[in-house]
Amino acid sequence: MSTRNTFLLFALLVALAIVGLRSLGGDTPKEFRRSRILMDTVVEITVTDAGGAPLPQVVDRAFDEIARIERLTSLFREGSDVARINAQRETKVAPETAAIVSLGLEVSRASGGAFDMTLGRLKMLWPMDGTQKAVPSQEAIRTALAGSGMDAIALRNGQVSRRFAETMVDLGGIAKGYAIDRAYETLKAAGVRQAAVNAGGDLRLLGGHGEKPWRIAIQHPRKPGGIVGSLALRDVAVVTSGDYERFFELDGVRYHHLFDPRTGWPARASQSATVVAPSAALADALATAAFVLGPQKGIALLEKTPDAEGLIIGADGNVYRTAGLETAWEQ
Amino acid sequence: MGAIKLLWRHSTWLDRWILALLLGLTCASWAALAQRPAGTRIVVEREGAVLFTATLHETKEVFLDGPAGGITLVVANGAVRVREAGCRDKICVRMAAISRAGEWIACVPNRLIVRVEGAYSERKGYDLLSR
Known part of the structure; x- marks a missing residue:
């Protein structure tokens, strides 16, 4: 055997060994993933192109940012901005809280009150923590709705004021989206080029997934583990609100956590609403509003909101989409 | 020769x-x-620290301690679920078994995350799930 053939044999063996060892090396070597329990859900950050940013430090900073927003917006944490808002008529809040309230008021007005940040008392009335199955009386619901509505709070010069003593602010329908945005900004500012922030299925995408867009599946509202289709997206937020996340069933009726602010009862027009928008905070609030409004009015709201698209699965199980979503939709 | x-x-x-x-x-x-079995693996974490791993092809039952009484995890038939939990709400027990990469079950009171990990190619055609 010539020296050349000997060299080729060695090279072949080395290559085979490398291929075998690389295949053993784990899932996807370029993917960095970390999870934390924050804002009462699992937050997962996936980085597929760090762009030279130090890992895991930058991801830990993104988690810290979410935790900071949670501390500001928690309904029950003593000293949080929301707790202080609910304890006094006028409250100076952090710029981040003011930004959330400002956007929330915009969506509230645009949706005719379908998105409402003043349902704190109503949400505390309905047992959605899985511990019991009890439907409140109509009288209790009526009482809990007192002091709610899109005009019940105002924001001026970084100060939130409650119009009524009964008003209880709850930013649960928008704060998680805002926290996702802050994590996204932290990653982006550090130089990360491709990543996804996933808080319990609410997503913000940074760049694409390699050369391709991210492929985002939409949960089927009635088939656990099933999907209704997927979207090919990059550099956007995707948030879904559905009646299957937190609910209880009593006498064959499903009672879930997305309430119609007009009645105080779980909204009945939709099974789920998915919104694609430039920010997760906007997508979060719009998804709740679109869910409450139902397919016709909900799609109309999304169509008139700049850069927002979405799909609603109606109570009839049919899928309704905005026109702009057609190209990204794959069933 | x-x-x-x-x-x-x-x-x-x-x-x-x-x-x-x-x-x-x-x-x-x-x-x-x-x-190595084809497919994905299960990872259980608390605050970023990995407490337990297994492949979905194993049959296993394991108790994982936690601040709210811990959980009992069952791996069987290519899926993982929480059979028992010491916490009050037991939301994780009511969640469906998971088997696809990217899916998770969380027990918030016990600060535990059960995740199915795997390459994107194993995710049956998608990268992330909006729900």
């Missing part, structure tokens, strides 16, 4: 040691690869 005899005659002991090492390494890596 003639070529091998010729190679053996012209090689030094060092050459032979290197060749044997490479052959061994190659066989071992490919044998290990063949042993």
Whole structure:
């Protein structure tokens, strides 16, 4: 055997060994993933192109940012901005809280009150923590709705004021989206080029997934583990609100956590609403509003909101989409 | 055979040691690869620290302690679920078994996250799930 053939044999063996060892090396070597329990859900950050940013430090900073927003917006944490808002008529809040309230008021007005940040008392009335199955009386619901509505709070010069003593602010329908945005900004500012922030299925995408867009599946509202289709997206937020996340069933009726602010009862027009928008905070609030409004009015709201698209699965199980979503939709 | 005899005659002991090492390494890596079950694996974490891992192809039951009484995890039939939980709400017990990469079950009171990990190609056509 010539020296050349000997060299080729060695090279072949080395290559085979490398291929075998690389295949053993784990899932996807370029993917960095970390999870934390924050804002009462699992937050997962996936980085597929760090762009030279130090890992895991930058991801830990993104988690810290979410935790900071949670501390500001928690309904029950003593000293949080929301707790202080609910304890006094006028409250100076952090710029981040003011930004959330400002956007929330915009969506509230645009949706005719379908998105409402003043349902704190109503949400505390309905047992959605899985511990019991009890439907409140109509009288209790009526009482809990007192002091709610899109005009019940105002924001001026970084100060939130409650119009009524009964008003209880709850930013649960928008704060998680805002926290996702802050994590996204932290990653982006550090130089990360491709990543996804996933808080319990609410997503913000940074760049694409390699050369391709991210492929985002939409949960089927009635088939656990099933999907209704997927979207090919990059550099956007995707948030879904559905009646299957937190609910209880009593006498064959499903009672879930997305309430119609007009009645105080779980909204009945939709099974789920998915919104694609430039920010997760906007997508979060719009998804709740679109869910409450139902397919016709909900799609109309999304169509008139700049850069927002979405799909609603109606109570009839049919899928309704905005026109702009057609190209990204794959069933 | 003639070529091998010729190679053996012209090689030094060092050459032979290197060749044997490479052959061994190659066989071992490919044998290990063949042993590894295809598909995904389960990872249980608390605050970023990995507490437990298993492949979905195993059959296993394990208790994981936690601040709210811990959870009992069952891995069987290519899926993982929480059979028992010491916490009050037991939301994790009511969640469906998970089997696809990217899916998770969380027990917030116990600060535990059960995740199915895997390559994107194993996710049946999508990267992330909006729900």
